[in-house]
Amino acid sequence: GAVVSQHPSWVICKSGTSVKIECRSLDFQATTMFWYRQFPKQSLMLMATSNEGSKATYEQGVEKDKFLINHASLTLSTLTVTSAHPEDSSFYICSASGELGTNVLTFGAGSRLTVL
Amino acid sequence: DAKTTQPPSMDCAEGRAANLPCNHSTISGNEYVYWYRQIHSQGPQYIIHGLKNNETNEMASLIITEDRKSSTLILPHATLRDTAVYYCIVRVNTDKLIFGTGTRLQVFP
Numbered sequence: 001g002a003v004v005s006q007h008p009s010w011v012i013c014k015s016g017t018s019v020k021i022e023c024r025s026l027d028f029q030a031t032t033m034f035w036y037r038q039f040p041k042q043s044l045m046l047m048a049t050s051n052e053g054s055k056a057t058y059e060q061g062v063e064k065d066k067f068l069i070n071h072a073s074l075t076l077s078t079l080t081v082t083s084a085h086p087e088d089s090s091f092y093i094c095s096a097s098g099e100l101g102t103n104v105l106t107f108g109a110g111s112r113l114t115v116l
Numbered sequence: 117d118a119k120t121t122q123p124p125s126m127d128c129a130e131g132r133a134a135n136l137p138c139n140h141s142t143i144s145g146n147e148y149v150y151w152y153r154q155i156h157s158q159g160p161q162y163i164i165h166g167l168k169n170n171e172t173n174e175m176a177s178l179i180i181t182e183d184r185k186s187s188t189l190i191l192p193h194a195t196l197r198d199t200a201v202y203y204c205i206v207r208v209n210t211d212k213l214i215f216g217t218g219t220r221l222q223v224f225p
Contacts, residue, residue: 004159006159034212034213036215043203043215043216043217043218044154044160044215045215046212046213046214046215049212091157093159093160095159095160095213104150104162104165105162105213106162107152107159107160107161107162108159109158109159110157110158110159112157
């Protein structure tokens with residue numbers, strides 16, 4: 001079945017630094033990837049949609065200059081949290097679609113970011 | 117905004133069937149019903165989806181009412197490992213998934 005890998009699975013950084021999270025589709029080409037974040041005891045909130053070779057589409061209220069998304073290839077999308085602050089601490093999850101014959105979205109295991 | 121309504125929590129005894137309801141009274145004709153679950157601190161896991169016919173796979177069964185305004189996810193023999201938050205989502209294929217608050221299912225021994 002389709003596998004989506006996220007790296008790192010957890011990261012701790014200092015306030016003001018930038019952090020990059022990678023999302024890879026391991027056995028299929030993902031034309032579209034979605035980025036979510038989840039705060040404790042809350043549901044997943046969609047942040048943005050990225051399509052390979054074009055600019056990401058951000059959901060209302062999500063700062064595109066704060067959360068940089070790059071979908072450079074059909075198997076890789078990256079989310080960079082720029083100038084991270086403690087309120088950016090969250091669980092970031094990506095999902096990917098594009099596997100032939102299915103419209104099911106496959107999710108990564110998530111990346112937990114803690115900003116000190 | 118999420119287009120579904122689910123009870124916030126449910127309990128189920130191990131080995132019994134878990135029936136999780138979902139209301140989606142404003143569903144459009146081209147929207148599918150998807151079910152995902154999220155075990156603590158993991159990414160969501162796909163369970164099943166359907167348009168209007170009932171569906172079954174190795175994980176669960178999906179029963180959709182004839183008017184498509186509600187559905188039920190059935191886990192036929194719940195185990196402790198089925199404890200998770202279950203999300204019912206309506207979606208046009210190829211569109212994004214918008215998560216609601218889901219149902220927290222607790223399976224007890």
